[in-house]
Amino acid sequence: MSATDRLMILYSGGTIGMQASAQGLVPAAGFDVRLRARLASEPQREVPAWHYRELLPPIDSANMTQRHWLALCDAIVAAVEEDGCDAVLLLHGTDTLAYSAAALSFLLLGLGVPVVLTGAMRPADAPGSDAWDNLFGALDALAQGVAPGVHLYFGGRLLHGARAGKLGSATLEAFAELPRQRHGERVAALPAELDYRRIRRPVNLAVLPLFPGLQAAQLRALLGSGVQGLVLECYGSGTGPSDDTELLEVLREARRRGTVLLAISQCPHGHVAFGVYAAGNALRDAGLVGGDGMTREAALGKLFALLGAGLSADETEYWLVRDLCGECAD
Template sequence: MGAVKNLLVLYTGGTIGMLQTPAGLAPAGGFDARMRDHLAQRNDAPTLQWTLRELNPLIDSANMQQANWLAMRDAIIEAVEHDGHDGVLVLHGTDTLAYSAATLSFLLLGLQVPVLLTGSMLPAGAPDSDAWDNLVGALRQFEQGLGNGVQLYFHGRLLHGCRASKLRSEAFDAFTVMERHREGERAAQIPASLDYRQVRQAVKLAVLPVFPGLCADYLRGLFDAGVQGLLLECYGSGTGPSDDQALLDALHGARQSGVMIVAISQCPEGAVVFDTYAAGSKLRDTGLVSGGGMTREAALGKMFALLGAGLDVEAAERWFALDLCGERA
């Protein structure tokens, strides 16, 4: 929990550094100079040493892809292991900020430095922007001392990296940690196969909410497209159509063919407890894995980290059921 002495600021794009273009706001380079100019004008600016690196290309976070997550992971590891940085601040757009925070939590398991993500709802320099408050507030967290692992800082709040969600599309307090029931056995240790040094590869994943009218044909379309992992957002405590045998058969057949299928609750404050209702038990019996009270962001990021490490579906399910970094417990 000591103060960070040599911080990397990893600028990925996003609203915080956007400038106006004829087509609208777009990510812009040169944020290093803008950040230094602003801090030089503040009497209360944090005094820690920092270096800014821009990822290429800079992106609007609405365009976030798995390749961008892997590029962030690689840049963070290089900064720590080769450049001697003892902390990393990631500047990121808000649309997928919670997804990236959760995913990096699993991609960086075992990395012994603090990683903090922040962004803003308005660009730096815009009237009444929250950008500099969020950025300076994040710097102060490093100055005061942060524990290792991935966290998110926004609007004066420090949030768990794989528990946060974006709740509001316009308000400055856009992010929160929902009160979801969490219960899970903590993994005794992180295996080498899931350590941050483990190379990852892209994975075909899909997220599908259960809704009235969901039928087997929709599921077969996903599975026929080569989906390796499906995150199924169920009703309430993990229920869904239990009287549609074709749908149940489609889920069971996909699991038998090696597709990982995870169930979470689509309720903002909910958790999967399959045995509460018969409708949940029937879904479980097709081969679904319970995500407990995990958020969509955490469940998707964890599936990517497990399957992307090359684990087969049985091994991935075993590790998914365990708490790796506070996502389930």
């Protein structure tokens, strides 16, 4: 790890830069003006040399899409390869902050520089805002040296980009790394097809939690909508309704069509281990691949990066069970 010498600050919108309107808080451009004014009021503060870019229009992160992820990825790569920056700080809304951190963890594999995402629960101009603490905390971490890869800084903590989740909607310490067990097999070397230079395209993905009373017809309707990959949030260690033959057949039919079915645990401390229960084995035999201890955000982001790169269902399944950046191995 080396200290940051040339930093790019990317602003995508979010609460950190929002301003009040008659309809409520809305994204606002020109955050660099407020940042420079704040730095001018604290001349003793040391920050790395920085450049600034806004992704326009700034958005409420509740409106985040896969195309925004791809735009963020392109902007980060340009900051490194065209502007010569050795680190990137991305200012982002909190609603989908963990989703973007996870997606970028896989989209930027091999880039070789630290990328830190942060935001705020209250706008920078609001009383008691956490905006400046988070922003300057991230800057301080980068000034001291952060390992290459994607990270999330919030509430005084630097978190793994593919392990973090949002746990609260009111507390200023809203993010944490989820304490899930991980047993994935680490890759010895990153294959070229997963490198950040690989072109990605949007993918039709879905996430569905299992729940008592889920009907085969409901699952069939979802999978019949053109879904290329499904994250199925299972009970406990990867169990589900093993006595519903129609539902299991829906899963088998989808897998035969080439849909990738990724199982993760609903439990905050959970991980998938199909062999523990017969009910888990039934899901595995129906075509599901176990996601070990991946979070929902990591599972969705990884599926997007793999399928979006044009990998086949079989190739995607191969890499899903292998650890690429710490998402499923400690």
